[in-house]
Amino acid sequence: MSVTVRFAPSPTGNIHIGNARTALFNWLFARKQGGRFILRFDDTDTARSTRAYADQIEADLRWLGIEPDHVERQSERVARYDEAAERLKAAGLLYACYETPDELERRRRIRLQRRLPPVYGREALRLTDEEKAEFEAEGRKPHWRFLLPNFTSDPMSPQRTEMVWDDTIRGSETVDLASLSDPVLVREDGSYLYTLPSVVDDIDMGVTHVIRGDDHITNTGAQIALFRALGATEPAFGHHNLLTTASGEGLSKRTGALSIRKLREDGIEAMSVASLATLIGTSEAVSAKPDMAALIADFDISSSSKSAAKFDPAELVVLNRALLRDMPFDAARERLAALGIEGPKAEPFWIAVRGNIELLNDARGWWTIVTRGPDAAAVLDPQDEAFVREAFDLLPPEPWDRETWKQWTDTVKQETGRKGKALFAPLRLALTGVPSGPELADLLPLLGREETLARRP
Ligand code: GLU
Numbered sequence: 046m047s048v049t050v051r052f053a054p055s056p057t058g059n060i061h062i063g064n065a066r067t068a069l070f071n072w073l074f075a076r077k078q079g080g081r082f083i084l085r086f087d088d089t090d091t092a093r094s095t096r097a098y099a100d101q102i103e104a105d106l107r108w109l110g111i112e113p114d115h116v117e118r119q120s121e122r123v124a125r126y127d128e129a130a131e132r133l134k135a136a137g138l139l140y141a142c143y144e145t146p147d148e149l150e151r152r153r154r155i156r157l158q159r160r161l162p163p164v165y166g167r168e169a170l171r172l173t174d175e176e177k178a179e180f181e182a183e184g185r186k187p188h189w190r191f192l193l194p195n196f197t198s199d200p201m202s203p204q205r206t207e208m209v210w211d212d213t214i215r216g217s218e219t220v221d222l223a224s225l226s227d228p229v230l231v232r233e234d235g236s237y238l239y240t241l242p243s244v245v246d247d248i249d250m251g252v253t254h255v256i257r258g259d260d261h262i263t264n265t266g267a268q269i270a271l272f273r274a275l276g277a278t279e280p281a282f283g284h285h286n287l288l289t290t291a292s293g294e295g296l297s298k299r300t301g302a303l304s305i306r307k308l309r310e311d312g313i314e315a316m317s318v319a320s321l322a323t324l325i326g327t328s329e330a331v332s333a334k335p336d337m338a339a340l341i342a343d344f345d346i347s348s349s350s351k352s353a354a355k356f357d358p359a360e361l362v363v364l365n366r367a368l369l370r371d372m373p374f375d376a377a378r379e380r381l382a383a384l385g386i387e388g389p390k391a392e393p394f395w396i397a398v399r400g401n402i403e404l405l406n407d408a409r410g411w412w413t414i415v416t417r418g419p420d421a422a423a424v425l426d427p428q429d430e431a432f433v434r435e436a437f438d439l440l441p442p443e444p445w446d447r448e449t450w451k452q453w454t455d456t457v458k459q460e461t462g463r464k465g466k467a468l469f470a471p472l473r474l475a476l477t478g479v480p481s482g483p484e485l486a487d488l489l490p491l492l493g494r495e496e497t498l499a500r501r502p
Pocket residue numbers: 052053054055087239243255256257261
């Protein structure tokens with residue numbers, strides 16, 4: 046059977062690097078197996094989900110290099126969930142409960158005092174039709190729980206029931222269904238929590254592998270039971286470790302700090318983000334892959350470690366530098382042109398500066414220096430000023446190439462007796478206005494004799 050995966054964000058905020066990890070694990074896995082990737086918006090929470098967030102998530106994924114084969118929205122599939130809920134009700138597997146949150150909390154505390162597991166005690170199963178009618182008459186609406194298959198004949202006496210699966214990432218995993226409360230599938234207002242719609246979709250869409258964060262491991266136990274209750278065979282499951290901030294807190298869509306959108310706006314390369322989001326917290330070395338094909342080639346889904354991985358934004362900058370340093374002109378051409386960097390000098394300019402920038406946008410500053418000169422004339426020490434003037438008078442005739450810098454400075458050294466830093470630093474300052482930057486051997490032929498002489502103090 047061919048592989049089908051899905052990435053299922055709820056569009057309630059911008060996705061962050063941790064969500065990107067889930068998306069990439071699915072995408073890389075699918076591409077490696079020649080499978081399909083579905084983008085599925087879990088937007089049943091209509092109060093918090095917005096179309097704008099959904100569109101932004103889609104744009105973020107495309108920017109990262111993920112092109113969904115298909116897009117689905119749960120909000121358009123409610124009729125399918127209703128059907129599934131009716132089937133479960135008819136089978137006695139979805140039952141009405143009328144407890145308020147306060148009542149549930151009180152019962153939870155009593156169970157804890159009695160040293161019982163703090164799970165729902167299924168009291169609603171004992172309600173008679175008259176009692177239910179009374180609640181309804183009071184204006185109470187039921188929420189609906191799925192009866193987990195953790196008993197032999199009496200649901201009031203659950204027994205240890207192991208759900209075991211061979212996790213695609215973590216190996217053998219077990220969840221004891223007796224340790225879980227029967228999950229609420231439908232709220233009082235008739236809306237669905239994520240648990241049932243997700244299973245219905247995975248069945249309808251032929252999902253073969255559910256790859257998601259390890260915060261869903263417990264859910265998986267209940268969802269496998271739900272697949273079976275709906276007469277389906279469950280897909281394979283794989284749970285990857287989560288990313289945390291440097292101080293160990295979970296990432297949240299709400300903070301926006303490490304959102305993909307922000308990183309993109311900050312000018313970080315998509316492949317730096319994709320490489321780090323994929324490789325951090327795995328047994329693979331973290332390095333910047335130049336393109337998706339390279340990331341796919343080295344991707345091994347089982348290399349994700351079991352513990353959470355700390356994400357340090359400073360690492361992104363390190364990867365970004367490395368990526369730019371090796372980036373061929375063709376890969377940068379269009380974006381450089383958008384910054385106004387074009388024409389015959391654009392390629393040699395890129396080769397000269399790419400090893401000295403953190404962000405591709407930083408190239409613009411160097412382009413200005415090369416084509417128009419430093420922002421302000423360099424402030425030279427008085428004794429350097431005389432030296433620089435003398436040096437400029439020794440500039441060789443054109444044509445200039447990569448050897449010109451050495452020829453020139455050799456002559457200047459002979460004529461003035463200066464060497465090392467005393468020789469090079471004032472020349473660099475006069476030419477570029479800043480004390481460090483790309484190799485002057487590369488910059489000098491870009492400037493040409495006339496532009497260079499224009500910088501003579
Ligand atoms: N909407 C769920 C989430 O964002 C999806 C979980 C899943 O992949 O099944 O956590």
